Amino acid sequence: MIKFAYTILYVNDVEKTIIFYENVFGLQRRFISPDNDYGELDTGATTLSFASNTLAGSNLKGGFAKADVSAKPFGIEIGFVTEDVDALVKKAVENGATLYEEPKQKPWGQTVAYVRDLDGFLVEICTEVN
Template sequence: MFPMLSTENLERALGFYRELLGGTETYRFPEGEHPVFLVLKLGESDVGLGAITSDSRPLHGQPLRPAQGHRIELCVYVDDVDATIDRMRASGVPILLEPTDQPWGERVAYVSDPDGNLVMLTRS
């Protein structure tokens, strides 16, 4: 599965997924300074980020809109949940659940990405 997220601010979304979560850009369209779609590699997975613009015309014909409510939840594996949360907090990312040990053995935290998508961080 390859999730593709729509974003009202591609640079802000890149700051979150690339800078704070360590994603590596693997695809850009169009090439150059002003892409409208990017793919980032996060560990063994990819996530697509598509810019919502006034002239966005998706193939499916449905209007693109930012997240509202709990439509999707992403799980991102990180090396150190606490250190990742510290970096995010310093960057102003909303922390929804502080790092917490779960009964099934994982350490988990929740944050909100720049478009309101829920992101669960857990140890890899």
């Protein structure tokens, strides 16, 4: 049996990033390592996890591209569904996110917006697909 267990984002400051996601999206902290190099948020069957760039570098001897808020975002996003996209976008920006795309209604009725988190990762904030 194969189970999708987690997504790990490589970040500058694990604890700061965990606090951002707790404050904005109401996620519950599952774990942070004593050295603050790794942390997890409980999102149900899978976790949203964060590893420091230092830890990632020690695991990936071939290197990796670090997220950079001054560069274009990677071609990947994490998404959160809400009934009030505008309010959640505002809350994210108030907590340090950068607005990337204003909320827009899609032809199928869904409202979608994009922010970039503290490290520059794309976060989609949207309503349910109708």
